[in-house]
Amino acid sequence: xxxxxxxxxxxxxxxxxxxxxxxxxxxxxxxxxxxxxxxxxxxxxxxxxxxxxxxxxxxxxxxxxxxxxxxxxxxxxxxxxxxxxxxxxxxxxxxxxxxxxxxxxxxxxxxxxxxxxxxxxxxxxxxxxxxxxxxxxxxxxxxxxxxxxxxxxxxxxxxxxxxxxxxxxxxxxxxxxxxxxxxxxxxxxxxxxxxxxxxxxxxxxxxxxxxxxxxxxxxxxxxxxxxxxxxxxxxxxxxxxxxxxxxxxxxxxxxxxxxxxxxxxxxxxxxxxxxxxxxxxxxxxxxxxxxxxxxxxxxxxxxxxxxxxxxxxxxxxxxxxxxxxxxxxxxxxxxxxxxxxxxxxxxxxxxxxxxxxxxxxxxxxxxxxxxxxxxxxxxxxxxxxxxxxxxxxxxxxxxxxxxxxxxxxxxxxxx
Numbered sequence: 001x002x003x004x005x006x007x008x009x010x011x012x013x014x015x016x017x018x019x020x021x022x023x024x025x026x027x028x029x030x031x032x033x034x035x036x037x038x039x040x041x042x043x044x045x046x047x048x049x050x051x052x053x054x055x056x057x058x059x060x061x062x063x064x065x066x067x068x069x070x071x072x073x074x075x076x077x078x079x080x081x082x083x084x085x086x087x088x089x090x091x092x093x094x095x096x097x098x099x100x101x102x103x104x105x106x107x108x109x110x111x112x113x114x115x116x117x118x119x120x121x122x123x124x125x126x127x128x129x130x131x132x133x134x135x136x137x138x139x140x141x142x143x144x145x146x147x148x149x150x151x152x153x154x155x156x157x158x159x160x161x162x163x164x165x166x167x168x169x170x171x172x173x174x175x176x177x178x179x180x181x182x183x184x185x186x187x188x189x190x191x192x193x194x195x196x197x198x199x200x201x202x203x204x205x206x207x208x209x210x211x212x213x214x215x216x217x218x219x220x221x222x223x224x225x226x227x228x229x230x231x232x233x234x235x236x237x238x239x240x241x242x243x244x245x246x247x248x249x250x251x252x253x254x255x256x257x258x259x260x261x262x263x264x265x266x267x268x269x270x271x272x273x274x275x276x277x278x279x280x281x282x283x284x285x286x287x288x289x290x291x292x293x294x295x296x297x298x299x300x301x302x303x304x305x306x307x308x309x310x311x312x313x314x315x316x317x318x319x320x321x322x323x324x325x326x327x328x329x330x331x332x333x334x335x336x337x338x339x340x341x342x343x344x345x346x347x348x349x350x351x352x353x354x355x356x357x358x359x360x361x362x363x364x365x366x367x368x369x370x371x372x373x374x375x376x377x378x379x380x381x382x383x384x385x386x387x388x389x390x391x392x393x394x395x396x397x398x399x400x401x402x403x404x405x406x407x408x409x410x411x412x413x414x415x
């Protein structure tokens with residue numbers, strides 16, 4: 001049996017990605033990903049975004065869901081409002097002082113401030129599911145914020161993000177301006193404020209690559225580093241900012257450096273009395289370190305890096321939510337004939353051998369060699385019933401499925 005690649009790599013058709021860009025995903029990957037902005041009209045996309053979010057959803061989150069900081073930001077003309085202006089305790093039994101005050105948010109919004117609901121991929125169920133799917137489609141971790149802006153207002157001035165962004169217009173109209181980068185492919189440690197004068201000058205003097213009004217159902221792709229700003233037209237505007245936390249080649253360099261910590265000579269202290277600011281004194285040490293690090297780079301294997309990257313990146317998005325009480329009941333009631341399936345969005349790698357290894361984001365599950373065919377079938381996706389797995393009798397199938405449900409790899413299929 002050959003090794004099985006990690007789960008959910010690119011599902012058939014990439015349905016979430018197709019909602020964000022017009023045309024075929026392969027064309028987007030070849031011609032736009034990381035290099036060019038793309039405006040997609042509603043008519044060229046599968047449908048509007050009202051199933052994902054709405055102004056009514058924003059009101060519910062702000063008034064009934066007990067949000068706390070940092071799940072909310074408020075800003076106006078590029079200046080962020082202090083948390084104390086819209087938070088406070090929530091009454092008897094909920095005295096924690098950083099909970100969102102709906103009355104204060106209402107007053108700030110009425111005075112022209114933009115409301116930013118952050119991390120909706122953790123707090124709003126339709127977007128939890130959408131983020132799980134898009135992360136599987138794109139292969140990069142996903143975060144989702146919502147920006148609700150009053151009429152004729154601007155929340156943030158021209159800036160760039162350190163991650164790629166899909167803008168999904170939900171309600172109202174917003175005029176977007178996008179310019180070429182002043183700093184190409186910024187890392188997370190290189191925010192736009194490091195280049196604020198150049199950003200302001202480029203936004204003022206350069207011709208934009210996108211100058212358009214987004215209406216409900218339209219989408220805009222903005223690669224990291226591209227300058228952008230937006231202003232609401234007419235009534236209230238709401239859009240989702242879907243951020244892809246792009247993994248880069250520099251990430252591999254960082255992990256190679258981490259691997260170098262296993263090299264004892266690289267952990268050796270620098271000479272006593274060395275002045276690190278003196279290039280002459282530093283030259284000899286640099287030569288030694290460069291040679292030692294080159295040895296690490298030349299001997300490192302893809303498997304060495306993959307093990308580290310699994311821990312670092314696979315946990316960027318959680319798999320589909322797991323209802324603890326219902327899941328515990330399903331484990332207790334497991335029987336021959338029970339239908340189960342792989343937990344949606346779970347990243348894994350199945351390695352055959354003795355034992356069979358199921359590598360997960362935070363741990364590795366070891367299973368007997370005899371379970372190899374059954375585990376492969378379970379990890380292929382789709383519904384499967386206990387009693388129908390290959391290579392095991394009913395009793396052993398129950399043991400295997402119960403183990404994988406306890407590890408939150410499998411869940412009971414819902415009718």
